[in-house]
Amino acid sequence: MKTVTVHSREGYQQEIMAGSHAFMSDLPISEGGNETAPEPYDLLLAALGACTSMTLRMYAERKGWDLEDIRVELSIHKSPGEKDVIHKKIEVTGDLTEDQIERLRYIATRCPVNLTLRRGVEMEEEIQLASTYQATTNIPRD
Structure with a gap:
């Protein structure tokens, strides 16, 4: 089981602890934040993009393919009352055949x-109401 802890800071700024890694999230100025860090949807897209790239790298290494570089560009289109749509564009470089590229396209849909x-x-x-709460942080405040 994975556990991530999020602790609110000043305004909408959030401190995120994922294992031994600390990072921040915030909202854009247009939404009342200070834009000091990526917004939550950026983090969601980053998680998907990182997972996609890692999965492609792992698969290509196992197959012994010449996959030199992977670039994943993601965007999300939000539609009130409808399902949101994530667009994922993947660019790969290397000495790859059309069949290998097609297989990588499929494998990209299989990342966890x-x-x-x-x-x-x-x-x-x-x-719940916290009776005693002591915040710890590794990220300096502004």
């Missing part, structure tokens, strides 16, 4: 984050 998003997830939520 891609599969989770396509299947959807069940959410379990709880809220």
Whole structure:
């Protein structure tokens, strides 16, 4: 089971702890934030892009293919009342055949984050009043 902890900071700025890694999220100025870090949808797209690229790299290495570089560009189109649409454009470089490129296109749909998003997830939520809470951080505040 993966656990990530998010702790609110000043305004909409959020400190995120994922294992031993600390990073931030914020909203754009146009939405009341200070734009000090990526917004939540940027992080969602980054997770999908990173997972896609890692999956392609792993597959190509196992096959012994000459996959030199991978670039994944993602965008999300939000439609009120309809399903959101994520567009994923992948560019690869290397000495690859058309069949290998087609196989990589398929493998890109099989990365774990891609599969989770396509299947959807069940959410379990709880809220409680914290009796004692001590925040720890590795990220300096502005």
